[in-house]
Amino acid sequence: KAGVTQTPRYLIKTRGQQVTLSCSPISGHRSVSWYQQTPGQGLQFLFEYFSETQRNKGNFPGRFSGRQFSNSRSEMNVSTLELGDSALYLCASTWLVPGTDTQYFGPGTRLTVL
Amino acid sequence: QQQVKQSPQSLIVQKGGISIINCAYENTAFDYFPWYQQFPGKGPALLIAIRPDVSEKKEGRFTISFNKSAKQFSLHIMDSQPGDSATYFCAASRGSEKLVFGKGMKLTVNP
Numbered sequence: 001k002a003g004v005t006q007t008p009r010y011l012i013k014t015r016g017q018q019v020t021l022s023c024s025p026i027s028g029h030r031s032v033s034w035y036q037q038t039p040g041q042g043l044q045f046l047f048e049y050f051s052e053t054q055r056n057k058g059n060f061p062g063r064f065s066g067r068q069f070s071n072s073r074s075e076m077n078v079s080t081l082e083l084g085d086s087a088l089y090l091c092a093s094t095w096l097v098p099g100t101d102t103q104y105f106g107p108g109t110r111l112t113v114l
Numbered sequence: 115q116q117q118v119k120q121s122p123q124s125l126i127v128q129k130g131g132i133s134i135i136n137c138a139y140e141n142t143a144f145d146y147f148p149w150y151q152q153f154p155g156k157g158p159a160l161l162i163a164i165r166p167d168v169s170e171k172k173e174g175r176f177t178i179s180f181n182k183s184a185k186q187f188s189l190h191i192m193d194s195q196p197g198d199s200a201t202y203f204c205a206a207s208r209g210s211e212k213l214v215f216g217k218g219m220k221l222t223v224n225p
Contacts, residue, residue, distance in 0.1 A: 042203065042216065043158070043203060043215035043218075045214070045215075055210070056210075058212065090158070098212065098213055099146045099207035099210050100146070102163075104160075105150075105158045105159065106157050108157050
């Protein structure tokens with residue numbers, strides 16, 4: 001069974017630009033969560049989608065948004081990029097409920113904002 | 115407000131030694147406590163998890179100890195190996211709510 005895949009793996013953008021990251025969950029998984037990982041803050045929860053609906057949301061500004069498609073694939077978008085948005089963005093998929101079922105993480109997308 | 119506090123931030127042990135990572139949580143409603151292991155260039159992977167109805171869970175060389183009254187849980191790695199060198203995250207959640215992660219601990223096991 002293929003794992004969680006994320007594209008692209010690396011991205012370099014400049015301040016003010018926007019970026020879209022993609023995540024394909026494990027086949028059959030319906031929940032997709034996104035996290036931002038930085039050395040100082042660790043793993044910060046962004047949002048979780050289940051059956052195309054946002055089920056949980058973290059404390060990030062509105063510049064961070066996401067969506068989930070009918071095939072469970074998910075995208076997250078960051079608009080008006082800031083230097084502080086440089087981070088590893090991780091996607092995790094779960095069969096149904098993250099707190100009950102195991103979350104499987106992808107390798108992440110390394111975003112660098114110059 | 116940091117709901118899950120992890121310590122120490124880094125740890126160096128010799129091969130064959132015991133590695134101990136501690137986590138403290140604040141929300142008594144948490145009912146799921148997983149530990150994740152992350153190698154450089156990879157996403158975190160679930161190592162072992164526990165629920166508050168048990169005080170200890172062991173899987174191979176990895177053991178979680180859970181102290182509900184103290185609101186603490188810890189990961190013990192017995193007979194630590196260089197291949198265990200990684201970053202370890204504790205986490206907690208309640209029901210279907212989001213996982214809250216500690217800030218991670220970098221473990222180095224010297225040969």
